[in-house]
Amino acid sequence: MDKYDLFAEMKAAVLEGEVEAAVDLSRKAIAMEVHPLECIEQGFVAGMNEVGRLFEEGDMFLPELVAAAEVMKASLSVLEPELKKLQVTRNIPGKVVIGTMYNDIHDIGKDMVASMLTAAGFEVYNLGVNVPAATFVSKVREIQPDILGLSALLTTTMPEQKKVIEVLEKEGLRESVKVIVGGAPINKEWADSIGSDGFAENAIEAVKVARRLVEKR
Numbered sequence: 342m343d344k345y346d347l348f349a350e351m352k353a354a355v356l357e358g359e360v361e362a363a364v365d366l367s368r369k370a371i372a373m374e375v376h377p378l379e380c381i382e383q384g385f386v387a388g389m390n391e392v393g394r395l396f397e398e399g400d401m402f403l404p405e406l407v408a409a410a411e412v413m414k415a416s417l418s419v420l421e422p423e424l425k426k427l428q429v430t431r432n433i434p435g436k437v438v439i440g441t442m443y444n445d446i447h448d449i450g451k452d453m454v455a456s457m458l459t460a461a462g463f464e465v466y467n468l469g470v471n472v473p474a475a476t477f478v479s480k481v482r483e484i485q486p487d488i489l490g491l492s493a494l495l496t497t498t499m500p501e502q503k504k505v506i507e508v509l510e511k512e513g514l515r516e517s518v519k520v521i522v523g524g525a526p527i528n529k530e531w532a533d534s535i536g537s538d539g540f541a542e543n544a545i546e547a548v549k550v551a552r553r554l555v556e557k558r
């Protein structure tokens with residue numbers, strides 16, 4: 342088996358949602374001294390791009406998307422430390438801080454967005470659920486992300502997104518970060534009305550929006 346066979350199998354593992362196979366392939370690649378960056382880009386990310394295409398065309402559905410994201414996360418957890426050892430820095434498109442709003446414990450969609458962004462190369466800081474506005478803002482100050490992602494699944498927690506933007510403004514941090522919002526009750530109208538920089542209906546769109554926003558910077 343040469344490295345191109347490995348890349349093909351990595352791509353297939355993403356498409357099939359096979360976490361264990363992906364971890365085995367990643368370990369095999371390290372043993373074969375294949376560069377981890379090549380594995381990420383030519384194997385796993387290639388698979389993820391295909392998944393994105395299939396999802397958009399309606400040929401793949403949410404559970405498969407979740408599974409693909411899990412595969413990506415698992416393989417990155419094996420390959421990233423190897424990259425660090427080689428002192429190679431991936432070309433990181435940007436840093437993202439993401440979390441679910443205060444009083445909201447829904448995290449499935451937010452975690453998918455976080456995984457897809459990680460898969461697309463972003464450095465993602467996932468703050469979890471039930472995150473108070475003050476925590477989002479202090480993390481923006483500390484991490485200095487390019488993008489802040491706010492997830493709300495309840496109509497009652499949507500106003501927290503507005504609050505975060507207001508506190509960012511008050512603290513003089515609004516210009517330093519692009520804010521994207523999402524979650525089942527969120528639409529473009531809401532996103533615009535609270536002065537966010539972007540909105541996405543799903544994780545694939547979220548990556549596109551994030552890429553567009555960092556390119557503009």
Ligand code: B12
Pocket residue numbers: 403444445446447448449450451453454489490491492493494495496497521522523524525526540541542543544545547
């Ligand atoms: C699963 C679920 C739960 C699980 C959550 C488990 C978990 N770990 O997340 C549990 C059972 C715990 C739960 C609890 C509750 N839930 Co609930 N829950 C759901 C359900 C069925 C699915 C949500 C989900 O995971 N969808 C799948 C993911 C993939 O989709 P998604 O979250 O929309 O995310 C996608 C996009 O929105 C977007 N996105 C998401 N976040 C972000 C962030 C950014 C930055 C961007 C760009 C994009 C983005 O990309 C994602 C991926 O494609 C929804 C119904 C629904 N259809 O949404 C109700 C729902 C959200 N829940 C609801 C309610 C009322 C509750 C409870 C209050 C119930 C109760 N009485 O206790 C509690 C809330 C407690 C709290 N304080 O948060 C209501 C909300 C109604 C409303 N209008 O506010 C809903 C709509 C159900 C209903 N029809 O009544 N819930």
